[in-house]
Amino acid sequence: MPQHLSVVVPLFDEDEVLPLLVRRLRAVLDRLDLTYEVVAVDDGSADQTPVLLQRYRREWSQLRVLRLRANAGHQAAISAGLAAARGDWVVTLDADLQDPPEVIEQMVHEARSQEVDVVYGVRSDRSSDSWFKRSSARAFYATLRAAGARDVPDDAGDYRLMSRATVDAVGALPEAHRVLRLVVPSLGFPSATVTYRREPRAAGRSKYPLSRMVRLSLDAFTGFSLAPLRLATWFGLGGFVGALLLLAYALVSKWLGFTVAGWTSTVVVVAGMGALQLLCLGVLGEYVGRIYATLQGRPTYYVAYDSAGDDSALEGEHIPRERPHQ
Structure with missing residues (x-):
């Protein structure tokens, strides 16, 4: 039987923050009246992240480890997690704890009460970010609106809850280098938002330097707008x-x-x-x-290992499969 809720967490060299993430995320999910799985996507980590994931998996039966053969990038790792997730609802969450896991409970409540397909996490307070990051984010979203992306919520990153119908629709898209913060709103599915304060990174260092931010911006504009x-x-x-x-x-x-x-x-x-x-x-x-x-037609990622032993976790892009939607 499919899980009710899947939480997809991309990880790349996050051994410092991983213990904090597991403690906080497990506490949140255990108190929900849902069965769940956590799909931890190891995006080619070179530190102790793979070792820690295997250790936590022995203690936490709902933790599922999906290891990529090489670093494929943040968006590709999320896509790999979405392809493997089996939940009727799927949450995508970064590992750095800047987006608090406690908001998941509110997302689930909004999805149930308003009967929507997508619930976006919107950062109402970004004071923990640097001036440059706040300014560049404002410029990014303003440029997107000018280019026609009027459905993209301001200050909404990759922290969102999606229904199974939304996940399957995203997986069916032919784009190789999709930017999910633009792709999901472009579907036009019913949506809601929850706001939260963006926290400082709990541990470790950012894996998104300026070069990757520029690359993401280029992928966003060229993949979305003419x-x-x-x-x-x-x-x-x-x-x-x-x-x-x-x-x-x-x-x-x-x-x-x-x-x-x-x-x-x-x-x-x-x-x-x-x-x-x-x-x-x-x-x-x-x-x-x-x-x-x-x-x-080259795959954006290669799955090396799936702790669930699911034969459907194939190399390459997501192959849509029929799943019940509740």
């Missing part, structure tokens, strides 16, 4: 109009006899137009790269 392509088109049109105006100015100046050798203006115009062209080529390259990766 606005960057249209922006490149407008840049091209603007450059063409500017060139026509400059040509008209040069012809009029020559006709009036005001032509003067202008090295500075020439360099500025050439450099500016070259920068616009390179920007447009970069935008086009991002989309061509996504098309190329999709055509290759």
Whole structure:
């Protein structure tokens, strides 16, 4: 029989915070009037995380360990957990305890009382984050809204509860590098929100440096919206109009006899137009790269081990299966 609730937790080198996570998460789930499983996705950890997971699994029968062969990235690890989860409801939760597990109880209550498919965890207080992270997050969500992602809740990361219908719909999508915080709202399923205060990281260090944040942002924009392509088109049109105006100015100046050798203006115009062209080529390259990766059809992750011994945990992307939804 399927579990009522699955909690998917991606982990990458989290041996410092794992004992705290297990203690708090187990206390929350044990007091719920639900059967449950915790799908801990070990995303190629090189520290003591695999050892600790096996130790806790002997003490906690509801803990299920899913180990990937190599580090596949945060979003891919969540996708692997969603593919393996058997619950009628599935919660995705990061291991750093910045998103408190205690909110799961409220999420379940909202899903039951409002009969919705998705409950988003929204950060109402981000004072524990740095100024740069808060500012970049505001800019990220503002840009998403400008690009047409109006259904994405502000300050909602990857902490959410989803129904089985939502999980199966996400798994059926053909996208290889999906960004779930955009994909799930785009489905348009009935949803609700719960708010919470974002806490400081309980232990360890962040696994999301600036380079990964930039990569995630690029995947989000190129995977969700055509606005960057249209922006490149407008840049091209603007450059063409500017060139026509400059040509008209040069012809009029020559006709009036005001032509003067202008090295500075020439360099500025050439450099500016070259920068616009390179920007447009970069935008086009991002989309061509996504098309190329999709055509290759390479799996985004490989499952090396599943403690549940489930033969359906195959290598590669999720293969949708019929499951009852309550």
